[in-house]
Amino acid sequence: TYETNYIESLWWIIKEFHKRGLLYEGYKIVPWCVRCGTALSSHELGQPDAYKTVLDNSVYIRFKIKSEDKKFKNTSLLSWTTTPWTLPGNIALAININHKFVKIPDPDLENNFLILEEQSFKRLVEQKVFPSNFKNLKPELILKAKDLIGLNYEPLFDVEFLKSDKSYKVYEADFVSQEEGTGIVHTAVMYGEDDYNLGQKIGLPQKHTVDENGKFIENVPAVGGLEIISENKKNEETEKKIFDYLSQKGNLFKIVPYEHEYPHCWRCKTPIIYYARNSWFVAVNKVRKKLIQNNQKINWVPSHIKNGRFGQWLKEEKDWNFSRERFWGTPLPVWKCKNCKNIEVIGSIKELTKHLGQPKNKYFVMRHGESETQVKRIIDLGKKQYHLTTIGKDMVLRQAKKLLKEKIDLIFSSDVLRCKETAEIVSKVLGKEVIFDQRLREISLPSFEGLSIKAYHEAFPTYESRFEKRPENGESLRDVRARVWSFLSDLEKKYENKNILIISHEYPIWMLAQSAGGWDDKKAILEKEKREPDFIKVGEVKKLEFVLGPRNFSGEFDLHKPYIDAIQFDCKKCGGKMERVKEVVDVWFDSGAMPFAQSHWPFESGHKFNPKKDKPIGIDYPADYISEAIDQTRGWFYTLLAVATLLGFKSPYKNVICLGLVLDKYGKKMSKSIGNIVNPWEMMNKYGIDAVRWYLYTKTSSAEPKNFDPDEVLEVFKKIYLILYNSFVFWKMYSLNSGNILGLNLNKLKLSLLDKWILSRFYETLNIVTKNLNNYEIREALLPIENLINDLSRWYIRRSRRKFQKPENKNEFMASYYVLGFVLNNIAKIIAPASPFFAEALYAETKQFDKKPEDSVHISYWPEFNKKLFDKQ
Ligand SMILES: [Zn+2]
Ligand SMILES: [Zn+2]
Incomplete structure (x- = not known):
């Protein structure tokens, strides 16, 4: 996720998904954390501790029937929900076509009646939702589903934007069961998978009553602007407001405490909500058969996991919720036209830079001629006045004459004397004025000023150290790169169709080359070593290779947000502006693509992709074995297999050693708050790491928990x-x-x-x-x-x-x-x-x-x- 090469491999894979029709954008109900502002993937919900037992309020609601028919006079449909915050979003009720319904007197409202499903009614009497004398009650009427389908009812909340000729009616749906509730299901299209699918089928409005931060939309009556979740918990006050409102209107029938297992965000422990989001998906369902086949060839230790925990997980129908709305991560390489919504998926840096075209100007760099500092091998930032040597002046003059044919329009130079004198000679030959810029000065090393170059080299022996560390009050190479990049990007903004000559020192020119070329630090060091002793010789002139694309604040080519989001290009279809979609990719994809991305596949020499082969060419594949704890059946084991299968490859590992979790000696989870954690360092120091290791290997078989x-x-x-x-x-x-x-x-x-x-x-x-x-x-x-x-x-x-x-x-x-x-x-x-x-x-x-x-x-x-x-x- 951090390195450009790694991201480039991920982009390549995502483009491959796209080519195969596996990447799609959808409106889908996702488990949503309002605190993190992100959807959770199914394997995130599979993390240990995601589900917790919580006590919620379930609520029974009267939906007043609007009908001329006498038998529905003063009659309500009784429905039920465990998520009262979805009630303002209600736009339909759903019933099963095969069920029968009863009309009974309302125990709390005289001369009023309730309708609910027959079996559910019996159950609710048992559960004491109805008074005990209802046990032997003869229903007023037995109704068929057909009698109810199409009935209109009064909206609970008068939400203007939910109104349509299809809203607030009873519909048939096959997901309605007799096991829970009243057999009449409250439907809020944007807040449940069944609800959404039904709404989609009928054509109900798809509008949110709650925003992505968990706040009711302002113009929802009674609760507009209120939070449904505050400080990682359900907001009880908001819920009470909903109940009060419904109670006043006569819709609230009963509140019953309800204990259930409810999923929470593994990151911040906030209860998740089911929420319709724009999201990107990978169609794992399309390769599900192959996924199951690939699993059959893996040797699982212990063997029961193959068709048990893992095999069952693979069978579940689900697509990969692929995108995240976060800042840090691999940016989804999808650009969308603002105008015609045309989509372009970018599969490599080359492809990206091709879209961006060429820089507006042509750039040449020139290092000053030989000066006394070179002869004496002394560090100088212009404090002492070191002149060009005679040889230096000669070489500059020769180069300047050669430059005549390049038709230079502008000359920029460092204002340190050796560059100044160089620029003067060049200026005279080319007949152009010199513009001095301090950003072109040599690397600043005040504590080494006047000392030998050797002293600096000894204090910072590696190039890596010169990139990373600053001498006292001085600059690192990154600092130099930041200022030369700011200089270069200014020129690119200001001028067009110019031939520009830049006169500077060795290190700034090296950093210009890195920044303009889009090299990472590794490549920069490699290029420097290739040219030892100097990246550019005194008096030498070179054309500057300049690749357009995202740069971070230090002038480094950087594919991360926010830099990548600034990259726009023209739409091929309509000429409009293509902008990157804002999402980043699920981090589980980064780890699942590891077998490929760790080698920068397929970009390095020897790498090849042949869609007819069941493995990538040019890298070691598959691995002999992988070993992780058992929770990774829904994590890494899964995403590794999924990414490979989506690319048409066989499993990336032959054997899995699945390890049980380490618990305390009584079989309890170790936790800081309980204080039952065994410090591994203490064990290792006492008995040696080999004894600890041997113990863990032999205590139980691999997948069993280890107390x-x-x-x-x-x-x-x-x-x-x-x-x-x-x-x-x-x-x-x-x-x-x-x-x-x-x-x-x-x-x-x-x-x-x-x-x-x-x-x-x-x-x-x-x-x-x-x-x-x-x-x-x-x-x-x-x-x-x-x-x-x-x-x-x-x-x-x-x-x-x-x-x-x-x-x-x-x-x-x-x-x-x-x-x-x-x-x-x-x-x-x-x-x-x-x-x-x-x-x-x-x-x-x-x-x-x-x-x-x-x-x-x-x-x-x-x-x-x-x-x-x-x-x-
Ligand atoms: Zn969260
Ligand atoms: Zn377009």
């Missing part, structure tokens, strides 16, 4: 590391120098039964470890090693002690010594993947037993099974 108990880490430390270490120390006590074992091997030695036994134990273990590691079953791979370490110490070493201490002959000692060293060395290898540091130390001490000793255990060969040394019996 972290510090006492158990101590156990692991004692049971494995202490024993292994003591075994090593014992062996080391009898250590020979490696010359003594040169030429020996296990086949040549006469092995005792005990020697043969421990070797068999090792190879038996090796087989299990290898098999399980190949299957990414880590815990199952490590547990047998614990037994081997135990056997080595408790049986082999204990029973071999005498052979070390008082051997009967040399062979007896050598055999035991060799076998123990050999086994220790091989244990180092098989614990290396899980215990990198301890393994490295053990290997370094025992590598003379390796067939092919390496500098590190991590580049040594995995042990091979040796049939001859394995005796099952």
Whole structure:
């Protein structure tokens, strides 16, 4: 998200989506956070803790029927909602065509009647929404859905802009159930998915009664201007105003507390609302089949996640809500014509700059001729009057004559003496006046003034440091770049069709080249190194490559907001102004596109895209494995697979090791407020990182939650590391120098039964470890090693002690010594993947037993099974 190259890859992918017809703009109901001013994606709602149990007010509302028909006299339709703030937006009621309805007396209003669905009525009597004497009540009338469809009712709130010939009527809808409410569903088109779809079908007005900040629109009666959510919580006062208003008008039937699971913004904990937004979508539904197929080829550890948690998630019909209305992020590369709404998706920087055309003027840069500062290698910002040398004057004169053919219109120059003298010579030859500008001065290094250039180079040894750090009261390269860019963009604003010569010093010219060329710092340093020792030689003239496009305040080419939003170009269709849409892209896309964007694919040499191939050409793909916690089934695991599938590729990873969450020892989530957090640094400092790691690997199988108990880490430390270490120390006590074992091997030695036994134990273990590691079953791979370490110490070493201490002959000692060293060395290898540091130390001490000793255990060969040394019996 930060680097230009990364963004360029993302743009390329988005353009590819567009070409495939997968990118679309829609009016869609989205989970919306009024505090953050953003929609939440489905995988954001899938984050742990998004859903919380809350107590809301559900409310039963009378909708007064407007009808000449006698049977509807003084009669209301009874409806229900758990989101009272949507009531001013009501424009329809929905019922199911297959349901039956009852007309009953209104228990609270004499001579008035209520209509609701038959089964729901029975349930509501049970739930005591109606008085208990209603239990045996005979309804006045049983009605069919048909009798109600098309009925008009009085609007609850007299909202002018919601009125239409279709508003405030009863419609049929198949989503209405008997499980909740009254079987008559309150419909506010902009605040629910079912509502919106129904409104779309009927052609109801699509107008908001609440703005995007959660405030009622001013001209909504009774509640205009009020907030529905304040300070991350539902605004109870506003809700009360709604109830009071409805109560006064006789619409409020009953308020019943209602406990339910309600989604909240994972970022700020504000309850989300369902809200119709203009948003950009990626049509994941169009590739859903392929997504499910791609998943089938992934090896999931544990395997049940494939068709369980992850597989089920993939099956759900949903498009990717792709855009966010935020400041920081990858800008959506969509430009829209203000006039004809034509859309252009930009897939690369080249494509963008092509739209912008060429700079208005032609620019040349010239470095001053050789001066005394060059000869003396001294830093000078014009304080001392250093003149051009004779050689310097000559070279400038020669260059000036060459410049005649370029028809220079304007000369700009730094006012430092060596540039001034250069400009004077050029001015005379070209017959043009010189305009001096302080922004063209050499980099300001006051604390080095008069010192040698070497002193500066020693204080700032790398180019990176010169970009980033300022000497006392002086400038960094970025500062220089900011001022030369401001100079150049002024010229571009002020002049047209001019040939302009800029006379300056090495660093400002280098920074001009970077800024104008649109290079990032890396490229700037590369270009400088290519030209060492100087970016531009004294007296040299060059044409300045100038690429139009967004620059930030430091003159750097920058695709982020707000710079990119200033970029406009002409519409191909109508000649109108194309402006970028304001949205940025969902950050989950940035991470999901990682396999491509991290390599700046497909822009670097060797990269290629062939839509007929199931993988990108020129980069490593797919990855062997990915490992993350289980919550990423709706996060990173998902977006990685989705982006690849949308591009027509196979899965970007072959194996997934899905990890359970780490909890406290009682299985509770660790939290600062409860105070049950285990400080990982404390554990690592106490027992070593390898013991902590081993514990986490072996505590439970990978996807199971891990109830972290510090006492158990101590156990692991004692049971494995202490024993292994003591075994090593014992062996080391009898250590020979490696010359003594040169030429020996296990086949040549006469092995005792005990020697043969421990070797068999090792190879038996090796087989299990290898098999399980190949299957990414880590815990199952490590547990047998614990037994081997135990056997080595408790049986082999204990029973071999005498052979070390008082051997009967040399062979007896050598055999035991060799076998123990050999086994220790091989244990180092098989614990290396899980215990990198301890393994490295053990290997370094025992590598003379390796067939092919390496500098590190991590580049040594995995042990091979040796049939001859394995005796099952
Ligand atoms: Zn929020
Ligand atoms: Zn247009």
